[in-house]
Amino acid sequence: MANQSGQVYGLTILSPIVENERIDICHATELRWYLASLPRDHTSPFARVSSTHLARLVVMDDVVFVGAPAHEEHLKSRYLVFETNFDGDLDTYLTRMAREIPEVVESVWKHCVGYPGVADPAGFVAYMKKCQIATTFFFADVNDKTVQQNLRALQVQSALAHFIEKNQGEPAAEIQKSFGVLLERLAKAPAPLPGGDDSEETSAEDRPHD
Amino acid sequence: MTNSAVIRTDNTKIDVSDIQGFALKGYNFPFARYLLLELLHPKAAQNFIGQVVQYLTTGERWDEKPVATVNLAFTHRGLVQLELPEAALLSFPVEFQQGMKARREILYDTGKNAPEHWDPVWSEDRVHVWLAVNAQTPAALEKQCALLVQLMEQTGGARQLQAQDAGAIFIDGKPTSKEHFGYTDGFGNPDFKGAERECVPGQGKLAKDGTWEALATGEFLLGYADESGELPVAPIPHLLARNGTFMVYRKMHQNVATFRDYLEKQSRLYLGGKEKLAAKFIGRWRDGTPIELSPDQPDPAIVQDDNRNTNFTYGNDLSGLRCPIGAHIRRANPRDAFGFHGELVNRRRIMRRGLPYGQYVPEGQPVRDEDDRGVIFMALNASLFRQFEFVQQQWIEYGNDLHQGNDKDLVIGNHDGKGKFVVQGTADAQNPPFVCAHLPHFVELRGGDYFFVPSLTALEMMASGSVDPR
Amino acid sequence: MNAITPMKPWKTPLLRVFFFILGAVKPLQTDLKNLSFIHFARWVIITRHQFPQLSPQQPREELRYDYLMFFSNFNGTWNQYIDAFSAVLSQGLNAIWRWSEKFPGSVPVTPFKAYISQLQFDTDYYYNAYPRAATNDVKAALRVQDAFNEFVKTSQTLSPSDFEKAYRQFLVRVQADLGSTGMAPVGT
Numbered sequence: 001m002a003n004q005s006g007q008v009y010g011l012t013i014l015s016p017i018v019e020n021e022r023i024d025i026c027h028a029t030e031l032r033w034y035l036a037s038l039p040r041d042h043t044s045p046f047a048r049v050s051s052t053h054l055a056r057l058v059v060m061d062d063v064v065f066v067g068a069p070a071h072e073e074h075l076k077s078r079y080l081v082f083e084t085n086f087d088g089d090l091d092t093y094l095t096r097m098a099r100e101i102p103e104v105v106e107s108v109w110k111h112c113v114g115y116p117g118v119a120d121p122a123g124f125v126a127y128m129k130k131c132q133i134a135t136t137f138f139f140a141d142v143n144d145k146t147v148q149q150n151l152r153a154l155q156v157q158s159a160l161a162h163f164i165e166k167n168q169g170e171p172a173a174e175i176q177k178s179f180g181v182l183l184e185r186l187a188k189a190p191a192p193l194p195g196g197d198d199s200e201e202t203s204a205e206d207r208p209h210d
Numbered sequence: 211m212t213n214s215a216v217i218r219t220d221n222t223k224i225d226v227s228d229i230q231g232f233a234l235k236g237y238n239f240p241f242a243r244y245l246l247l248e249l250l251h252p253k254a255a256q257n258f259i260g261q262v263v264q265y266l267t268t269g270e271r272w273d274e275k276p277v278a279t280v281n282l283a284f285t286h287r288g289l290v291q292l293e294l295p296e297a298a299l300l301s302f303p304v305e306f307q308q309g310m311k312a313r314r315e316i317l318y319d320t321g322k323n324a325p326e327h328w329d330p331v332w333s334e335d336r337v338h339v340w341l342a343v344n345a346q347t348p349a350a351l352e353k354q355c356a357l358l359v360q361l362m363e364q365t366g367g368a369r370q371l372q373a374q375d376a377g378a379i380f381i382d383g384k385p386t387s388k389e390h391f392g393y394t395d396g397f398g399n400p401d402f403k404g405a406e407r408e409c410v411p412g413q414g415k416l417a418k419d420g421t422w423e424a425l426a427t428g429e430f431l432l433g434y435a436d437e438s439g440e441l442p443v444a445p446i447p448h449l450l451a452r453n454g455t456f457m458v459y460r461k462m463h464q465n466v467a468t469f470r471d472y473l474e475k476q477s478r479l480y481l482g483g484k485e486k487l488a489a490k491f492i493g494r495w496r497d498g499t500p501i502e503l504s505p506d507q508p509d510p511a512i513v514q515d516d517n518r519n520t521n522f523t524y525g526n527d528l529s530g531l532r533c534p535i536g537a538h539i540r541r542a543n544p545r546d547a548f549g550f551h552g553e554l555v556n557r558r559r560i561m562r563r564g565l566p567y568g569q570y571v572p573e574g575q576p577v578r579d580e581d582d583r584g585v586i587f588m589a590l591n592a593s594l595f596r597q598f599e600f601v602q603q604q605w606i607e608y609g610n611d612l613h614q615g616n617d618k619d620l621v622i623g624n625h626d627g628k629g630k631f632v633v634q635g636t637a638d639a640q641n642p643p644f645v646c647a648h649l650p651h652f653v654e655l656r657g658g659d660y661f662f663v664p665s666l667t668a669l670e671m672m673a674s675g676s677v678d679p680r
Numbered sequence: 681m682n683a684i685t686p687m688k689p690w691k692t693p694l695l696r697v698f699f700f701i702l703g704a705v706k707p708l709q710t711d712l713k714n715l716s717f718i719h720f721a722r723w724v725i726i727t728r729h730q731f732p733q734l735s736p737q738q739p740r741e742e743l744r745y746d747y748l749m750f751f752s753n754f755n756g757t758w759n760q761y762i763d764a765f766s767a768v769l770s771q772g773l774n775a776i777w778r779w780s781e782k783f784p785g786s787v788p789v790t791p792f793k794a795y796i797s798q799l800q801f802d803t804d805y806y807y808n809a810y811p812r813a814a815t816n817d818v819k820a821a822l823r824v825q826d827a828f829n830e831f832v833k834t835s836q837t838l839s840p841s842d843f844e845k846a847y848r849q850f851l852v853r854v855q856a857d858l859g860s861t862g863m864a865p866v867g868t
Contacts, residue, residue, distance in 0.1 A: 008720075010720065010722050012722065012724050012749075012751075014726070014731065014732055015732070015734075016731070016732060016733070016734055016738050019738075031804075032804055035804040035805040036804065036805075038805055040805070040806065040807055040808075040811075041811070044807045046807040046809075047807070047809070050809075052807065052809060053719070053720070053808075053809050054719060054720055054753050054806075054807065054808050054809065055806075055807045056682075056751070056803045056804075056805060056806045056807070057803075057804055057805040058682055058801065058802070058803050058804055058805075059804050060684075060801060061801075063684060063686065063743075063745075063747060064684055064685070064686070064798065064799045064801075066685070066686065066780075066781050066782040066795075066798060066799065067782060067798075070686060070781040070782055071744060071745075073686075073743055073744060073745065075731070075741060075743075076739040076740075076741055076742075077731075077738055077739065077741070079731070079732075081682070081749075083682075083722070083751045085719075085720045085753075112734075113734040113735050113737075113738045114734030114735050114738075127734075130732060130734065131732045131734070133724050133726050133730060133732075134724070135722045135723070135724055136695075136696065136699050136722075136723045136724055136725045137699045137722065137723045138720075138721075138722045139709065139712055139718065139720065139721040139722065140719070140720050141712075141713060141716070141718060141719055141720070141815045141819070142719070142815065142818055142819060142822070145822060147809045149822075150809070150810060150813075150818050150821070150822070151809065151810065152825070153818070153821035153822045153824065153825040154810060154813055154817065154818065154821045154861065156821065156824060156825050156828055157817075157820065157821035157824040157825070157857070157858070158860070158861065160824060160828060160854065160858070161630075161645075161858040161860065164645055164851065164858065165630060165645045165647040168479060168644070168645055168647075169479040171840075172840040172841060172843055172844035172847070173840040175843070175844070175847060176835075176838075176840055176843045176847075179835075179847075183832060194809040194810075195807060195808065195809055195811065196811075315866050316865070316866055318865075438766065438767070438787065438788045438789045438790075439787055439788040440788035440789070440790055443790065529856055530855075530856055535856055549714050550711075550714070550767075550768045553767045553768050554764055554767055554768065556767075557763065557767070595759075596759070596763070600760070603865045603866075604756070604757075604760065604865065607865065608864070608865050609859055610717070610755055610756070610814045610816055610817075610859075610864070611717075611756075613716075613816050613820060613856065613857070613859065614859040615814070615816070615817050615820070615858075615859020615860045615861055615862070616859065616860045616861060616862035616863075617859050617860055629860075630858075630860070632855055632856075632858050634852075634855045634856055635851075635852065635855065636852060637848060637849065637852065642848070643848070643851040643852055643855045645858075
């Protein structure tokens with residue numbers, strides 16, 4: 001199936017943006033301002049929809065004119081492009097968006113034609129599917145691990161690199177003991193936050209190494 | 211002087227009499243002085259350039275080696291001072307117009323490498339000209355420099371801001387290619403089509419059948435086809451750019467005490483021994499033997515044989531068991547380490563011409579970091595942005611392409627005490643996995659800039675004020 | 681990076697056939713994996729009739745071209761990325777984009793870069809679940825995790841000297857994958 005690669009789903013949505021000549025600030029502009037103000041780190045709305053690997057939102061004003069002898073043409077509407085790569089199936093993801101980040105969904109898609117609101121998640125899912133464009137070819141370099149698995153692996157990698165460095169040259173019995181301690185700390189360590197930093201900026205208590 | 215100014219190789223015709231000599235080959239003279247000049251009144255400066263051109267060393271073959279050579283290059287400010295037409299000035303690549311100091315974020319010339327710590331000569335942006343003399347003896351050096359200083363005074367066209375001496379390190383009365391950390395340097399300059407000397411295996415690019423070929427001339431000289439099958443982007447007019455090239459000049463101070471201390475301490479835990487660890491840092495034993503070819507000990511026979519001393523690839527050592535994945539020479543020239551027959555590396559080569567400066571202190575004798583010593587690093591390429599800056603930013607100060615994450619080059623990386631270098635190893639006790647952590651700052655940048663190295667034709671045009679950008 | 685190019689509608693089925701082959705042919709996908717600087721990339725064909733119309737008030741699009749959209753998430757600088765594509769993926773890229781109007785070919789690189797610059801458009805909002813990790817870092821971390829899990833299973837009850845041997849073997853296994861994560865260099 002073209003939208004899927006391994007475990008990862010590649011969703012492409014084009015939502016027409018409302019054109020209204022009578023308002024002062026057009027929908028596309030307001031939408032752009034809103035998007036510029038959204039956080040991109042672990043406080044991002046997509047960190048809350050935590051199955052998201054990578055996502056982007058783009059206000060597409062028009063198609064491009066590549067120059068003669070190609071013909072010039074223009075779109076009659078502007079489109080909001082939502083491109084996202086996530087774990088699991090489409091219905092679950094869209095439902096999560098409606099349930100977990102309704103304010104953000106509302107603030108973004110209220111500018112789009114035919115948006116039914118998020119009060120009824122099923123209605124929202126149906127609306128988004130109407131705007132979905134099938135991916136023709138989807139490439140995912142790592143497609144068999146969830147976001148959480150990737151984040152956890154990065155955490156382990158960092159902890160191990162520090163551990164190896166710190167215990168170099170120590171007698172075997174010492175290393176073995178310290179390794180036991182590391183295991184415990186890793187087991188207790190909180191799940192790393194998606195969209196956030198990795199261990200460099202995590203507080204000392206949460207860092208499994210040291 | 212010679213009977214043929216044009217040398218054909220591989221169907222590439224290079225007009226060697228029009229190209230400044232050091233762009234085509236290293237002179238291998240043991241003494242050098244780099245005069246950094248400020249150009250004065252444009253007309254006087256043009257006159258000065260016209261006078262200097264008569265002493266300029268070109269790429270023509272020598273029947274008899276001269277006792278001294280003369281070459282020169284310009285910063286963008288220098289070209290502005292010469293009053294080149296605006297259209298020509300604006301056609302130079304952006305990075306050259308900005309100059310190296312303005313590119314500090316890109317190059318990681320921050321912290322201890324930041325311009326605030328550079329030699330004062332760079333602080334007022336008045337360096338216009340790099341005027342270089344290489345000589346066979348100190349007397350010849352002094353004589354040639356005196357002559358050039360006299361020309362400056364006679365024409366009133368330029369003023370010396372700093373004279374930087376550099377030269378081969380002498381050991382037991384003989385000039386060597388050593389640098390201050392004790393490594394033998396100078397291997398692996400790229401071969402390109404039309405260059406005078408024979409192709410040395412390992413210096414060019416890899417052909418699909420595993421043999422070595424010369425790189426396209428346009429990677430190192432403007433006006434010739436480059437590796438991507440086009441003429442490199444170059445300033446206008448054609449005659450100003452053709453047969454010219456760009457040079458980066460960086461004065462790199464070496465903290466020899468810190469380096470020796472660090473190597474000593476790390477060696478206590480590294481079971482392969484100090485010399486092997488030193489070899490792992492760089493990718494060559496200190497005598498120059500590539501560890502890829504001789505992982506267990508140095509081998510003078512390899513070092514002395516030009517057919518062998520740079521003839522190796524990393525394809526059979528992708529795990530870094532012989533030459534660590536992050537070793538210095540592997541970062542600077544990954545060869546086939548990224549797969550694709552080395553295609554991703556062919557357009558990232560640089561031609562090096564540096565020399566050490568400062569007094570050499572042999573191993574075992576007391577030495578201080580603060581003493582003035584290091585390397586004057588110079589590299590030539592057709593595109594500073596695509597070649598030097600890329601290698602510096604992506605392969606030296608970063609490691610993602612090498613799959614080393616954010617780890618930096620051990621020797622010249624801009625460390626802050628937190629970096630690390632991993633020596634990949636095996637179950638063999640003499641070749642253990644080893645982590646060198648808390649990397650100190652071994653090399654500090656003390657100044658430099660980007661220069662344009664014009665052809666003789668271009669210099670004549672500049673001297674006579676006749677650069678016409680159409 | 682986001683890009684959109686126009687295609688004459690009769691060429692679109694030819695492109696679909698190519699993608700059908702690309703999907704089935706390993707070597708092309710392998711090259712992308714080996715370049716190892718792209719997390720995700722997708723090509724989306726949107727024909728001139730496929731632009732969504734959600735209400736009768738919204739004017740229907742009347743276009744003569746079909747459009748090929750391209751989205752990618754990559755590590756490294758834009759120039760590095762396009763240089764690499766031009767150097768080692770030119771055949772595959774040509775096969776995909778030759779159906780687009782005025783495509784100059786992916787070699788030599790300067791006109792190719794000029795073409796792409798023209799048809800790129802900017803992202804308004806971007807989210808990455810691992811902002812400090814390149815795709816290489818993620819892959820390395822997964823390898824380390826696997827090695828770690830195995831080592832933990834087998835090493836718990838070993839004597840110190842056996843532990844030492846096992847630990848050494850574990851180091852050898854992960855030693856190429858210990859690069860630190862962090863911010864990537866400034867784009868140029």
